[in-house]
Amino acid sequence: MKKRAIQEKTESKPEGLFAKIYRLVSAIPPGKVTTYGTIARVLGNPRLSRRVGFAMASLPQGTTVPWHRVVGKNGISLPWPYGAKQKSLLAKEKVRFGKDGRPLEKYFYQF
């Protein structure tokens, strides 16, 4: 079996940059959040922040990746209504947001 039912959802390659991002995001424990830039730095390139966001946008609805734990440096950068939804999900994880609309730094997860 060479093909082994690839194309689970959106990835055709067995392991692409997205896979790494998904793995890192999945490693975020509940009650913690991270930023695109942070993930990008872990990947080895701080400029990959855009790629990280793109990967999140490509996530299917039934994904097991806690994408809601990933926010922009200034807080939730998703457009309506995704941003509001994400904020709601984080609120359920007891993640508090400052007046700036961004979670406290103590909630930021460090890889």
Added chain:
DNA sequence: GCAATGACGCTCT
């Protein structure tokens, strides 16, 4: 194979 896109981040004006 080429061109356009994009859930960001930083610098400059």
Added chain:
DNA sequence: CAGAGCGCCATTG
């Protein structure tokens, strides 16, 4: 202090 533009580079059509 606020706003706009550029870069970066994999994914998609």
